[in-house]
Amino acid sequence: MSVRARVLIDCDDEKGLVYKISKLFFDKNLNIESNQEFVDSQTNRFFMRTVVTGEFDPSLLQKELIAVLSNNANIKVIMPQKKKIVIMATKESHALGDILIRHQDDELDAEIIAVVANHDTLQQLVRRFDIPFFHVSAEGISREEHEEIVINLLKGFEFDYIVLAKYMRILTSNFVSNFMGKIINIHHSFLPAFIGANPYKQAFERGVKIIGATAHFVTNDLDEGPIISQDVIPVNHRFDWMDMQRAGRDVEKIVLSRALNLVLSDRIFVNGNKTIVF
Amino acid sequence: MSVRARVLIDCDDEKGLVYKISKLFFDKNLNIESNQEFVDSQTNRFFMRTVVTGEFDPSLLQKELIAVLSNNANIKVIMPQKKKIVIMATKESHALGDILIRHQDDELDAEIIAVVANHDTLQQLVRRFDIPFFHVSAEGISREEHEEIVINLLKGFEFDYIVLAKYMRILTSNFVSNFMGKIINIHHSFLPAFIGANPYKQAFERGVKIIGATAHFVTNDLDEGPIISQDVIPVNHRFDWMDMQRAGRDVEKIVLSRALNLVLSDRIFVNGNKTIVF
Amino acid sequence: MSVRARVLIDCDDEKGLVYKISKLFFDKNLNIESNQEFVDSQTNRFFMRTVVTGEFDPSLLQKELIAVLSNNANIKVIMPQKKKIVIMATKESHALGDILIRHQDDELDAEIIAVVANHDTLQQLVRRFDIPFFHVSAEGISREEHEEIVINLLKGFEFDYIVLAKYMRILTSNFVSNFMGKIINIHHSFLPAFIGANPYKQAFERGVKIIGATAHFVTNDLDEGPIISQDVIPVNHRFDWMDMQRAGRDVEKIVLSRALNLVLSDRIFVNGNKTIVF
């Protein structure tokens, strides 16, 4: 029976890599449907995403690739299937709502396991879509205590990614290290960006003509992880800061959904603090 | 004989302003070709740009407007004619070249009086267009001495605006205060932005997916004046930092030319550290 | 008690118009919060949108404006309040879903009276938001019979606008003339555009690098009414036609929501087959 798999390889570059890999595919009688490669000449790192079809056992293919490649290679053979995501949010619904509608439309290649929020504002919206909603209030407890509850809740689920859909609390490095490489955030601006409490107010005070948004993986510093996607929207002097915020919400939800689609289709490689987007 | 003029008014807002102004236009039998107004509700400042036609004496109209409006009003009655600009540059020719071509095409509503540069690299290009080129080397002299020569040179010209077309030297507040409100700069990035020596290298290291440029008036802090225009261009992981610089050059020249057209057609009001773009 | 109103004026241009209108505002002690004007020099038509505040009776103000202006003036004095909209759809949910989420977020300045669809596919989604859903099947009846049912249904509602959120049936001129100037459509492409059954397939066959969408008022010819908003999204050779359709859906929903916001805030004037966007 013919199967299709995405082969993701990330290893030190060396002469003959493509030959070795394509020989294995050829020997196993696999068909290459699409193939993209990139070599980072600074770090001498090789990245490859290939879609293969044929009659093969994916876990065996992975073992054979490991045998052929050097020790420090990351190799994944992924059968296309819905990934499982958990969404974290606070009170704003624009980013969450866009994901819920795409999920309902079957346009998001993911199953939403749960929405976890530190307020109950979004409960009604989430319930409308028959998705479990968990309210973990941060009232009266320390950041560490709150995160502990959330971490334990999350560890009770089986999931691939955590999507921060305007989750407005700063994550500790302890939280991040529990889910390293699995957390996707939408940042309200370009990076570098206005820092601090009300970035749209700062953008308004500065009289900017364009507002942006950045989707990125979360590393220990909340707004400094590898960038997945960015976009902008024009604004003008007639916009007060609430108009800017509204414009910002539109570009935030678009950029987050675009980033999510890229991640869910395994098109993103993390390369140090940067991404490769195939 | 019928004339056309741009009337620019910038004053404290008060009830009846539009009435008073339009009554004057009506009494003088003027035709309003276009009209744009804006009130900044934070600063309570009123801005108006009107194009009028009719038989009138522009300087008399200005006096009559002054008589009608309050003391702190800025009033200009401008006959559309080519403004005079001086361009300052260093070694890069993309922004300068774009202006020269538009000038040659008669698409820039300006006369280029001179190009002043701290290197002689661009001399040949400028001479091709029969425009005076002045090389003021900064070799072996202090910043203040160099600026003194440039200021004296500039004061010998009659001009409306100085366009910094990738002029790569930092201007002192002494220089800026000599030409306050007359200096237009193109900044290699969004504001806020990567600060320091090689912004495109920083953008490359950070793995950004979009590169921007900002045209602004220069105030005492070189990169912090009122923003006139901004735009972006997409980049990706295949761009090395020189590719990013090339992409940056394209967006720089487009944004600078767009800003210049807005300024030359008197569509920009400066409102504190922001601009109104009519 | 102070009230705020949007004054919309659309009349033949003549000398002194702004004077007459602003005199009335001044005599009634009204404050002008914002004001935009435009004269179409081809048709000699004047357009004005002013936001005034003060103590006044809106309907009286309208009568006074009528008295002051010429006979062929259209004058509206509108108190900002949620407009009522009916949405028509077929099977696709992206445009509808985006509107529903904005409605739930209270980000849409409108009340959704009902969703009317010619299939029942979207019933569950609409019901999730506690909004009345009406399924009017077109099975086994003529276009005219189907429209007759829909028209009667619509006439039972009180509404300001009909939003065609990917309503995939062609409207007869009879339908359109029943609701002239009240129907907003999202078109799957730029105008001019690929015509016929599957425009994304045509775009794919043609190898376009950009896909667009156009929101417009519906006149007798479905895709030829005054354009309100347009935007694009880049595509490339790796997109099959279904990828193009997905990209198209994103730009469609963004453009429709943008157009809807402009209409709901009374920023659109129809000027022959064009729009003025204030």
Place this chain on the structure above:
Amino acid sequence: MSVRARVLIDCDDEKGLVYKISKLFFDKNLNIESNQEFVDSQTNRFFMRTVVTGEFDPSLLQKELIAVLSNNANIKVIMPQKKKIVIMATKESHALGDILIRHQDDELDAEIIAVVANHDTLQQLVRRFDIPFFHVSAEGISREEHEEIVINLLKGFEFDYIVLAKYMRILTSNFVSNFMGKIINIHHSFLPAFIGANPYKQAFERGVKIIGATAHFVTNDLDEGPIISQDVIPVNHRFDWMDMQRAGRDVEKIVLSRALNLVLSDRIFVNGNKTIVF
């Protein structure tokens, strides 16, 4: 001595293609600097662009690739060097000027052999850059006679591409077939587009909110060849048709230069009536 070459392969897809090609590279001890592949699943055609370095004879490599691949393969091994271009123009200088400035900046990977125009308007501009200018007037002669002169002139040059930088005459299929696959045009609009005499006037009459441009290869039908690049620029109701034309010129020159850079770096494959852009 190490050399670098771009290997371009375009052939029927079959199992083992990448293996065969990479085996040859490996056997010859070549290094793969970058590699992009695409399979058109509709036409079953395989496209590959690889940059290789190593000690090898490019023409021998080409022969070896021919021996390895099937009969219907197109194989090119290209040493990166400036390509030779001829520019054809009429009266407008925006697209030509942008290319001349980039050429002067050494930012265009091309040598401009000559500019050929059917008017002498641009002679002075071209001469400023010390580039040969040929005026071939079409006055008083038939289209065929005029083209005959131009074709003979062109055949006297050695060049890789003809760039139509707003050349405003329709080319006959005889002209095109003389230089098939070598002619790049900038079209004043999106395709599909307003057809006929004054497209910007048509765009103005239609009240569009966005104006686009399309760069494409010329096939027998002037505006229907494979699209290389497209982009847009926003316009609004304040633009008269000459403003639209000015905006159009900006997007035309940007899109043409972008397309030219892609062609000069051998990143474009023609695939039927579409392009692959690597």
